[in-house]
Amino acid sequence: MKPKQLSEATLAQVRAAVARPRYAREACRVGWLHFGPGAFHRAHQSYYADRLLEQDPRWAISAVALHSSAVRDVLAPQNDLYCLVELAETARLRVIGALREILVAPQERPAVYARLESPETRLVTLTVTEKGYCLDGDGRLDLEHPDIAHDLRAGDAVRSVIGFLAEGLRRRRTRGTAPFAVVSCDNLPDNGPTLRAAVTAFAAEHDPELARWIEQEVSFPRTMVDSITPATDADLIARVAAESGLYDAWPVQREQFTQWVIEDVPAVRVADWAAVGVTLTRDVTLYDRAKLRVVNGAHSALAYLGLLRGHATVAEAMRDPQVARYVEQLLREEVAPGLPASESLDIGSYIEATLERFRAPSVRHQLAQIAWDGSKKLPVRLLPSVTDAMTAGRSWERLALALAAWMRFVIGRARAGGALTDPHAERLLAIGRACTDQPQQDVARFLGLEDIFPPALAGAVAFTTAVVAAYRGLGANGSLPE
Numbered sequence: 001m002k003p004k005q006l007s008e009a010t011l012a013q014v015r016a017a018v019a020r021p022r023y024a025r026e027a028c029r030v031g032w033l034h035f036g037p038g039a040f041h042r043a044h045q046s047y048y049a050d051r052l053l054e055q056d057p058r059w060a061i062s063a064v065a066l067h068s069s070a071v072r073d074v075l076a077p078q079n080d081l082y083c084l085v086e087l088a089e090t091a092r093l094r095v096i097g098a099l100r101e102i103l104v105a106p107q108e109r110p111a112v113y114a115r116l117e118s119p120e121t122r123l124v125t126l127t128v129t130e131k132g133y134c135l136d137g138d139g140r141l142d143l144e145h146p147d148i149a150h151d152l153r154a155g156d157a158v159r160s161v162i163g164f165l166a167e168g169l170r171r172r173r174t175r176g177t178a179p180f181a182v183v184s185c186d187n188l189p190d191n192g193p194t195l196r197a198a199v200t201a202f203a204a205e206h207d208p209e210l211a212r213w214i215e216q217e218v219s220f221p222r223t224m225v226d227s228i229t230p231a232t233d234a235d236l237i238a239r240v241a242a243e244s245g246l247y248d249a250w251p252v253q254r255e256q257f258t259q260w261v262i263e264d265v266p267a268v269r270v271a272d273w274a275a276v277g278v279t280l281t282r283d284v285t286l287y288d289r290a291k292l293r294v295v296n297g298a299h300s301a302l303a304y305l306g307l308l309r310g311h312a313t314v315a316e317a318m319r320d321p322q323v324a325r326y327v328e329q330l331l332r333e334e335v336a337p338g339l340p341a342s343e344s345l346d347i348g349s350y351i352e353a354t355l356e357r358f359r360a361p362s363v364r365h366q367l368a369q370i371a372w373d374g375s376k377k378l379p380v381r382l383l384p385s386v387t388d389a390m391t392a393g394r395s396w397e398r399l400a401l402a403l404a405a406w407m408r409f410v411i412g413r414a415r416a417g418g419a420l421t422d423p424h425a426e427r428l429l430a431i432g433r434a435c436t437d438q439p440q441q442d443v444a445r446f447l448g449l450e451d452i453f454p455p456a457l458a459g460a461v462a463f464t465t466a467v468v469a470a471y472r473g474l475g476a477n478g479s480l481p482e
């Protein structure tokens with residue numbers, strides 16, 4: 001018999017081992033607006049909100065989906081309740097009650113603006129992935145990006161998160177309402193300042209006064225977010241039904257480890273973050289760099305190399321001794337020397353802990369999921385380590401190998417006639433099809449993509465030579481040079 005579906009009405013029937021909201025949901029108020037209610041948000045920021053709500057009813061979340069209505073539609077019969085599975089040898093299940101509503105922006109703009117304007121909204125967070133920021137190759141707002149070009153002419157009928165933030169802030173300023181803090185939770189270096197610059201640039205196109213106000217009055221703290229969140233699959237749905245006794249149509253899962261570091265500015269000191277395990281600190285840059293280069297850099301390297309070698313998950317790739325050795329050397333010898341020594345973060349231990357997380361057999365993290373959007377990920381995860389190594393005259397063969405593995409991966413997809421999830425998919429697949437296994441020419445085709453490889457780097461002979469050598473050594477099936 002199919003179990004009953006999770007909802008307010010059935011919540012009391014969930015098995016005792018499953019944690020559930022220890023607060024009255026109906027008494028909670030929305031103080032937090034979030035753009036992008038994907039799995040990462042539901043496994044990370046919503047979990048922290050759920051814990052904040054145990055002591056403070058102001059932190060229920062209104063979540064805004066920018067494009068698809070899928071999350072809203074699936075969670076509606078569940079009153080926006082869903083199960084979070086914390087993966088470990090013995091998994092822990094928790095019903096999260098922090099989502100108060102899910103709005104689908106193109107259909108519900110007035111409701112989105114009402115939340116953006118409300119004085120009760122003190123915090124706006126984002127998980128819209130790298131591409132959601134509509135940046136150019138230099139990390140600045142791309143005014144020619146189709147969504148931005150559209151939004152600049154759209155009045156308040158915008159579709160990008162940048163457009164919503166600028167219009168929401170304009171309305172608050174007009175009404176004399178204090179601004180909210182805007183917290184980017186995406187894997188971008190200097191995510192706060194980058195977002196501030198993008199929103200300010202957008203506003204400046206119509207209203208330089210507004211741009212100045214945003215620049216001076218609105219806080220965009222930097223953050224570092226970390227928790228490995230494999231996509232939901234049928235196994236997870238079945239597991240939740242079996243272990244909770246209720247059917248959840250869209251549960252989420254993540255490793256047990258979770259971290260959130262936010263830059264300590266007055267505008268975020270509105271909640272008791274310490275009580276729920278969130279770190280506020282003056283200097284996030286250190287954590288942010290280490291996270292992007294170590295965790296995300298290694299992930300992307302593992303994804304492309306692992307897929308070429310026929311592996312499906314991170315843990316499986318880590319059981320391949322050659323891959324495991326490669327990643328460890330990549331991190332210890334080529335990435336770590338580019339990170340500043342610090343008393344608050346020991347890079348050696350950080351690397352050790354990261355590799356341990358990658359090895360965890362309970363976390364089935366698909367390499368194909370990490371391989372998405374390579375054109376947006378490589379420039380922030382791997383190229384900064386390359387530039388540092390080149391400047392310091394250190395070797396960076398393994399970083400070059402990761403870039404070459406990405407090229408081989410794209411070529412493989414193109415030849416197989418397969419799809420590629422990437423904002424530059426069409427251009428990449430065309431390049432992949434044009435490649436003829438001549439290392440010099442193949443690599444040159446990729447390095448010509450200025451959005452990914454800054455011309456100053458791609459034009460450096462030392463850079464090209466190293467990537468060509470790595471590409472030649474790698475082979476089409478990811479065989480590693482001894």
Ligand code: CS2
Pocket residue numbers: 187225226227228229295296299300369370371377
């Ligand atoms: C991963 C990240 O999919 C990816 O590109 O590298 O989602 C990674 O799992 C998280 O950033 C970990 O915090």
